[in-house]
Structures are given as C-alpha cells and as structure tokens.
Amino acid sequence: MNEIRPKATVPSAEVASRIALPAQDEDVATLRRAVVAKLTYAVGKDPIVANERDWFVAVALTVRDRIVDRWMPSTRSNYASGDKRVYYLSLEFLIGRLLYDSLNNLGLTDTMRAALSELGVDLDRLRSSEPDAALGNGGLGRLAACFMESMASLSIPAYGYGIRYDHGLFRQVIKDGWQQEYPEDWLSFGNPWEFERPEVEYPIGFGGSVEPVSEDGATRYVWHPGDVVDAVAYDTPVVGWRGRHVNTLRLWSARATNPLRLDAFNEGDYVGAHSGRVWAEAISDVLYPSDETPAGQELRLRQEYFFTAASLQDLIRRHLNQHKDIRTLPDKVAIQLNDTHPAIAVAELMRILVDLHNIPWAEAWEITNATISYTNHTLMPEALETWPVALMGRLLPRHMQIIFMINGLHLDSLRQSGKNDDALLSSVSLIDEQGGRRVRMGNLAFLGAHKVNGVSALHTDLLKQTVFRDFNSVYPDRIVNKTNGITFRRWLFEANPGLTRLIVDAVGERAMDDAGELTKLAAVAGDASFQEKYAANRRAKKAALSDLIAERLDIKVDPDALFDVQIKRIHEYKRQFLNILETIALYNAMRAQPQRDWVPRVKIFAGKAAASYHRAKLIIKLINDVAKVVNSDPTVQGKLKVVFLPNYNVSLAENIIPAADLSEQISTAGMEASGTGNMKLALNGGLTIGTMDGANVEIYDRVGADNIFIFGLTAAEVTKRWSGGYDARATLAASPMLSDVFDTIYSGIFSPGESGRYTGLLDGLLNDDRFLVTADFDAYYARQRDVATLWRNREEWWKAAILNTANVGFFSSDRTIREYSDEIWNVHPRTD
Numbered sequence: 001m002n003e004i005r006p007k008a009t010v011p012s013a014e015v016a017s018r019i020a021l022p023a024q025d026e027d028v029a030t031l032r033r034a035v036v037a038k039l040t041y042a043v044g045k046d047p048i049v050a051n052e053r054d055w056f057v058a059v060a061l062t063v064r065d066r067i068v069d070r071w072m073p074s075t076r077s078n079y080a081s082g083d084k085r086v087y088y089l090s091l092e093f094l095i096g097r098l099l100y101d102s103l104n105n106l107g108l109t110d111t112m113r114a115a116l117s118e119l120g121v122d123l124d125r126l127r128s129s130e131p132d133a134a135l136g137n138g139g140l141g142r143l144a145a146c147f148m149e150s151m152a153s154l155s156i157p158a159y160g161y162g163i164r165y166d167h168g169l170f171r172q173v174i175k176d177g178w179q180q181e182y183p184e185d186w187l188s189f190g191n192p193w194e195f196e197r198p199e200v201e202y203p204i205g206f207g208g209s210v211e212p213v214s215e216d217g218a219t220r221y222v223w224h225p226g227d228v229v230d231a232v233a234y235d236t237p238v239v240g241w242r243g244r245h246v247n248t249l250r251l252w253s254a255r256a257t258n259p260l261r262l263d264a265f266n267e268g269d270y271v272g273a274h275s276g277r278v279w280a281e282a283i284s285d286v287l288y289p290s291d292e293t294p295a296g297q298e299l300r301l302r303q304e305y306f307f308t309a310a311s312l313q314d315l316i317r318r319h320l321n322q323h324k325d326i327r328t329l330p331d332k333v334a335i336q337l338n339d340t341h342p343a344i345a346v347a348e349l350m351r352i353l354v355d356l357h358n359i360p361w362a363e364a365w366e367i368t369n370a371t372i373s374y375t376n377h378t379l380m381p382e383a384l385e386t387w388p389v390a391l392m393g394r395l396l397p398r399h400m401q402i403i404f405m406i407n408g409l410h411l412d413s414l415r416q417s418g419k420n421d422d423a424l425l426s427s428v429s430l431i432d433e434q435g436g437r438r439v440r441m442g443n444l445a446f447l448g449a450h451k452v453n454g455v456s457a458l459h460t461d462l463l464k465q466t467v468f469r470d471f472n473s474v475y476p477d478r479i480v481n482k483t484n485g486i487t488f489r490r491w492l493f494e495a496n497p498g499l500t501r502l503i504v505d506a507v508g509e510r511a512m513d514d515a516g517e518l519t520k521l522a523a524v525a526g527d528a529s530f531q532e533k534y535a536a537n538r539r540a541k542k543a544a545l546s547d548l549i550a551e552r553l554d555i556k557v558d559p560d561a562l563f564d565v566q567i568k569r570i571h572e573y574k575r576q577f578l579n580i581l582e583t584i585a586l587y588n589a590m591r592a593q594p595q596r597d598w599v600p601r602v603k604i605f606a607g608k609a610a611a612s613y614h615r616a617k618l619i620i621k622l623i624n625d626v627a628k629v630v631n632s633d634p635t636v637q638g639k640l641k642v643v644f645l646p647n648y649n650v651s652l653a654e655n656i657i658p659a660a661d662l663s664e665q666i667s668t669a670g671m672e673a674s675g676t677g678n679m680k681l682a683l684n685g686g687l688t689i690g691t692m693d694g695a696n697v698e699i700y701d702r703v704g705a706d707n708i709f710i711f712g713l714t715a716a717e718v719t720k721r722w723s724g725g726y727d728a729r730a731t732l733a734a735s736p737m738l739s740d741v742f743d744t745i746y747s748g749i750f751s752p753g754e755s756g757r758y759t760g761l762l763d764g765l766l767n768d769d770r771f772l773v774t775a776d777f778d779a780y781y782a783r784q785r786d787v788a789t790l791w792r793n794r795e796e797w798w799k800a801a802i803l804n805t806a807n808v809g810f811f812s813s814d815r816t817i818r819e820y821s822d823e824i825w826n827v828h829p830r831t832d
C-alpha cells in the first residue's frame with residue numbers, strides 16, 4: 001500500500017501504532033500453514049489436486065504478504081520524514097523472475113524450502129513455473145531492474161515508472177537455425193506479485209489543438225487533446241536486501257476511456273463497437289524489440305508520452321498532497337530519465353508548470369532543470385532518438401510549441417553570450433534541420449537536465465568528445481560519469497549460491513553486505529584447497545548447464561571443456577560474427593592437425609536479434625550452421641562444440657553465467673557504452689577476453705593485466721582507422737587465416753544446397769566493415785591461443801578466476817546508486 005490518500009497524508013506515530021502490522025512469522029510450521037491457506041483460499045485449489053503452477057502462486061502470494069508487511073512501514077516512514085524521493089523513468093524493466101529474489105532478500109529461502117518439503121513440494125522446481133518478466137531488451141532494461149533492487153537495499157525512497165506490456169520481448173525459437181519470433185505471454189496465468197490499482201488512473205491526451213487565451217494582458221495556452229487514453233497503475237513491491245526497505249515499481253497499462261460504443265453495438269457493429277478500445281490499448285500491448293534504432297513508429301512515440309505523462313501526473317499529485325507547493329519540487333523530487341525514451345518529460349513538466357500552474361517561464365525552467373537528470377546509453381548516431389517535427393506537432397501540438405520556445409530562448413541566450421558559431425548553434429539545437437526537420441530527444445534531455453551521465457569512464461569521455469562536444473563546451477559541469485553496476489544479490493547470491501557460500505566461509509558474512517570485502521579473497525587466490533573448492537563449484541555449475549544443453553538441444557558437451565560464452569543481444573557492434581569466424585578458424589586448424597593436443601572448448605552463444613535486423617539474424621543462422629557441421633565432425637573428436645541456446649533472458653543468464661570459464665566482451669572499441677554482462681561474468685570468475693571498450697577498461701584496471709585477455713584496436717585507433725579510409729580487402733589479403741575462413745564459408749560446407757547463403761554477409765564485411773571485424777581478427781585469434789595456454793595451467797587459471805571475483809566489488813550497483821544519490825539526486829540513504 002504505497003498510497004496513503006486520506007486527508008491526513010502523514011499518519012501520526014500514534015495512528016501508525018494503532019494500525020500496527022502482524023508480527024513476522026518465519027518458522028517453518030507457520031510458513032507451511034500460510035502457503036496451504038493461500039492455496040486453498042486465494043488459488044482455490046485442494047492441495048491433493050494442486051499442480052506446480054498453483055503451488056507457485058500460493059508461495060508467491062505468501063511471500064508477497066511478507067513483503068507488504070515491510071512495504072507499509074517503508075511507505076509510511078517516507079511520508080513521515082518528508083524525504084526526497086527518486087523517480088526512475090524507464091521504458092524497460094528487465095526484472096526476470098522474482099521468487100528467489102524476494103525469498104533471498106527476506107532471508108526466507110531455507111525456511112520456505114523446509115516448509116514446502118513437508119508438503120512434498122520442491123522449491124527449486126517451483127521456480128521454473130514462474131515466467132520471466134521480460135519487459136526489456138537487454139542491458140538498459142536490466143540496469144533499471146538492478147537499480148530498483150539497490151535503491152530498496154539502500155533504503156532510498158524510490159519509484160520505478162514504466163509500462164506494463166501485455167507482451168514483453170518476443171520469445172525466440174530457433175527453427176532450422178533461423179530465429180523466429182513469437183509473442184511472449186508472461187501474463188497468461190496472472191501475475192501474483194502485482195497489485196492492480198484501478199483507482200489510480202490518469203487521462204493522457206493526444207492530438208487536438210492549442211488555444212491561446214488572453215488573461216490580464218498575458219497569453220495562456222490551453223491544450224484540447226483530440227483523443228484521451230487512460231493510464232491505470234499496477235504496483236509491484238520491490239524488497240531490498242535483508243528486507244530492510246520496500247519500494248514500488250509502478251507500471252502503467254492503457255485503457256480506453258470509452259471501451260464500448262453502445263450505439264454501434266446496438267446496430268450490430270460488434271467489431272466497430274470495440275475499435276476505440278483496440279486502438280487505445282495497443283499502447284501497452286508490446287515492447288518494441290529494439291533499443292538501438294528508433295522504431296520510427298507513431299505508436300512508439302505514443303508509448304513514450306503515455307508513460308511519461310502518467311508518471312509526472314502521479315508524482316506531482318503525490319508532491320502536492322504532501323508538500324502543497326509545486327515550487328519545492330526539486331527539493332523533494334529527483335527524476336532520472338533512463339535514456340531518451342522519457343525525454344518528453346522536459347516539455348511535459350514545462351507544460352504542467354506554465355500552463356496548468358501559472359508559473360512564469362523562467363522559473364518553470366529552473367524547476368524543470370533542477371528536477372530532471374538524464375542517463376545516456378549510446379553514442380551510435382542511428383540510435384540517438386529523433387522524431388519528425390510534423391509527427392510531434394500532430395501528436396503533441398503543445399509540446400512541439402514548448403520545444404520550439406525552449407530552443408529559441410536557448411539559442412538566443414547563446415548568441416547573446418557571444419557564441420555565434422553556426423556549427424555550434426546547429427549542433428546544440430533541439431531541431432535537426434538537415435533533410436526533414438526532426439526533434440532531437442538527446443539534446444532535449446541534455447538541455448532539460450542538470451546532470452547528464454555516461455555509464456562508464458570511457459563512454460563518458462567519448463560523450464564529451466563526440467555527440468555532446470558542443471554542449472559540453474557550453475555546460476562544462478553537466479556531464480558526469482556513473483559507471484554501471486549489477487546487483488550482487490541476484491548475480492552472485494541467487495545465481496551462484498555455491499560460490500557465495502565459499503566466499504562467506506573464506507572472508508566472512510560481511511561480504512554479503514559490503515562488496516568491498518570481496519578483496520579479502522585475494523589472500524586465498526593461490527591457496528590449493530580454496531582453488532579446489534572454487535573449481536568444484538564451477539564444475540557442478542557446468543555439469544548443470546551441460547544437462548540443460550542436452551535437454552534443450554540434444555547436444556552432448558563435456559563439462560570439463562573450457563566453456564567459452566558470449567551471451568547478449570545479437571548485434572554487429574557486439575561482434576558475435578568475429579567470434580564465429582574465430583570458431584571456424586579453430587575448426588580449420590583442428591582439421592589440419594587432428595592429433596594435436598587441443599584444449600577442448602565449448603562455444604556457447606545466446607541472444608536475440610531485433611526482428612527486422614536481417615544481418616543479425618543471418619549471423620544467428622551462421623552460428624547454427626557452423627554448430628551443425630562442427631558438432632558432428634568426427635575429426636575434431638568432440639574437442640570443439642558450438643551451442644546456440646535459444647530465448648536468452650534473465651533466467652537463462654542465471655544458468656549460464658556461473659558456468660562460464662571465458663567471457664566474450666569483444667565489441668568494437670568505442671561502441672559498447674558500458675556492458676553489464678561483462679561484470680556478471682567476472683564476478684562469477686569467468687575470465688574476460690575483450691577489447692578496451694565500455695566497462696571492460698575499468699574491469700582491466702581492477703583485475704590487472706594478468707587476469708584478463710585484452711586485444712584489438714582501442715577506441716582512438718578505431719576512429720583513426722575510419723578516418724584513414726579503411727580497406728577490409730587489404731586486411732583480408734594480409735591474413736592467411738582469415739582468408740582461409742572466408743574460403744571455407746564460400747565453399748558452402750556450412751550451407752549445403754545454398755552455397756551463396758553467406759556471400760552477402762561476407763561481401764558486406766569487405767565493402768563496409770564498419771565494426772572492424774577483419775581488422776581485429778588476427779589479434780583476437782592470437783589472444784584466444786593465450787587463453788588456451790593459461791587453461792592448461794590449472795593453478796594459474798583458478799588463481800586468475802578467483803582474483804576476478806575478488807576485485808570486481810566496485811561493480812556492485814549499490815556503489816553506482818550511492819554515486820547517483822550523492823552527485824545527481826542529492827538524496828541520502830536512510831537508516832531505518
């Protein structure tokens with residue numbers, strides 16, 4: 001119950017004690033009775049006929065009660081203290097499953113396991129009954145989920161705001177090696193974690209016209225939207241570590257204001273009677289399967305405005321209830337924009353302040369700027385969102401006027417301060433005037449925010465040098481760095497309980513609260529008995545993953561082989577292509593010398609390609625075609641296996657990461673803003689093979705050159721290569737190994753019956769190797785041989801792995817959130 005809506009918004013201590021909550025019941029018998037009661041009265045099933053799904057719902061509801069018991073006091077104390085709140089606006093929250101997360105954070109995992117076992121139910125099997133909440137594409141959405149968990153763990157009063165998509169990211173099926181997309185139906189059996197709030201509903205307008213109204217010699221603007229859609233709230237409580245604090249993830253669902261046109265219905269037009277509803281509710285229907293390119297669709301812009309406007313109405317209502325004065329917004333509210341998707345918030349907040357609250361423009365601008373901050377996630381020009389002026393003017397006519405006004409005042413003030421350079425003015429303009437006018441959402445977010453952050457040290461430097469170079473010269477203090485992080489509760493404690501136990505045994509329980517304690521592991525990195533236990537845990541995780549591979553793909557892999565893992569969205573800049581070319585080179589080498597003592601290796605890939613991204617989908621096909629040939633070739637004697645695990649999501653990541661020996665982080669330098677997969681794998685002791693890109697640079701700084709395999713061009717070298725007119729054909733001609741790989745593919749052995757299948761893919765590399773695959777190939781191949789050499793030295797390998805676990809405490813999202821709190825939000829973790 002995060003809403004306390006009665007007149008007295010802040011309950012007195014006395015009132016709070018009268019409505020005191022029941023004591024926590026955490027012994028096995030009580031928990032068992034609670035689960036049976038939920039099964040009986042909430043699910044409506046007799047324990048003797050209940051299926052696994054029914055038990056899962058009963059357990060989830062039981063756990064949720066215990067979260068709610070902490071949610072109410074958290075919310076009450078937020079109101080009582082009047083502390084500033086953080087509002088994290090994100091079009092994506094890739095949360096995955098919540099059962100283990102919640103149980104672990106409440107400290108109830110063992111009690112629940114025991115309670116269920118008395119009922120003949122296995123907790124670990126129930127886990128797989130929970131669908132993944134796949135409300136995100138990849139890193140950006142997962143970051144939002146990790147941040148929600150860390151904010152709760154640090155007792156920072158916070159709300160996450162996003163969209164409750166009926167269908168999250170598509171379900172990937174591999175058929176004949178090709179990716180196929182199917183709708184993800186995560187809600188088809190209901191969602192036991194959430195609370196529907198039909199009473200929390202806001203109208204969201206689109207289109208229509210703007211009417212100037214004269215009042216006391218001044219002009220006010222009144223927007224009369226042409227259409228209105230309602231946003232309805234669904235709340236999921238997010239419990240922090242050790243159950244200390246609970247925050248709210250509030251996701252909006254679209255509802256038609258008039259779901260049924262009775263006149264049409266009565267005339268027999270049953271379909272037409274519902275058309276308004278279909279149109280309105282499409283807004284929260286699906287997550288667009290791309291965070292790299294603007295979908296270019298009007299519906300996407302509708303989604304962005306829909307959730308931003310609903311969130312602003314909600315947070316301003318809460319602010320006014322409690323603090324009465326909208327002018328104090330920046331003292332009580334910090335709004336973080338996760339990328340540009342919610343950047344329309346800048347114009348919407350101005351509209352609310354100026355048009356609805358009559359705040360003078362200049363003061364409104366100060367309030368907006370002091371309240372909002374913005375996280376940039378990409379430098380790739382095609383991924384920087386822009387919208388045609390014509391579209392925005394039609395869909396959001398008042399916002400378009402406000403954006404022009406902001407822009408005009410901004411450019412005028414620059415000219416007045418002597419900055420007359422046309423190139424500078426056009427680069428910091430909110431409107432791109434080149435070929436069809438477009439609104440630049442990145443520039444809008446930059447200008448409207450008091451802080452703009454990059455997500456790794458390198459990325460932040462590049463932001464200052466490239467996309468926001470001119471902005472940075474005008475506002476030199478605005479860009480700051482906040483290197484991403486991951487929550488260790490999910491990516492270590494939950495995904496790898498065996499390693500967690502080892503760590504606690506070696507360095508003490510405090511490591512579970514303070515990631516800095518992990519450094520103490522360095523003392524035992526060379527210790528034979530610790531190494532043995534560490535290796536045994538990895539072996540067990542690899543055996544489990546081998547079983548999963550056998551079950552899902554009917555491929556047998558050797559758990560003692562080196563597990564070489566690349567798991568992330570399939571994209572040319574991430575260079576799965578480079579990895580599969582190296583795999584083919586290794587395959588050729590093995591065939592040439594089958595008797596050599598090859599290190600057995602399993603190449604494991606997983607990831608989805610955007611449905612419209614044909615080259616990425618062709619790369620998936622190539623990986624699967626190579627797998628088919630290599631896995632059945634007797635000459636390699638099982639020493640090389642290639643595996644593509646379908647439908648990459650958070651749960652699959654939790655299965656793969658603890659089993660990874662080698663972590664592939666091989667993006668073209670300068671293109672991966674941070675990466676967080678790299679952190680998860682290093683934490684679990686996977687050694688990185690990677691370029692000096694994103695957070696790899698900071699991982700390198702912390703684990704040391706001996707414990708990471710760096711190769712390839714640096715970001716500066718990449719830029720130089722591009723400007724020097726790079727010739728991939730010459731590079732290919734200079735590399736016998738790569739030429740051989742090309743010939744192997746051209747020969748058609750991976751595409752029997754269609755020898756030209758990959759001609760376009762390879763020719764594409766030769767004609768325009770934007771991602772410098774050919775340039776980095778030889779260096780990558782050589783580094784992979786160094787990996788094999790270290791692998792043979794078991795003591796040195798395990799020492800390096802342990803030193804990775806020991807030295808990546810910095811990448812805890814708790815550290816990231818503390819930095820945002822101190823340097824951007826000005827909020828201070830409470831101790832309650």
Ligand SMILES: *Cc1c(COP(=O)(O)O)cnc(C)c1O
Pocket residue numbers: 094137138139142567568569648649650653674675676677678680
């Ligand atoms: C961590 C994570 C990502 C991000 O991976 P990168 O390697 O940083 O791109 C994407 N998807 C899922 C499911 C994740 O858990």
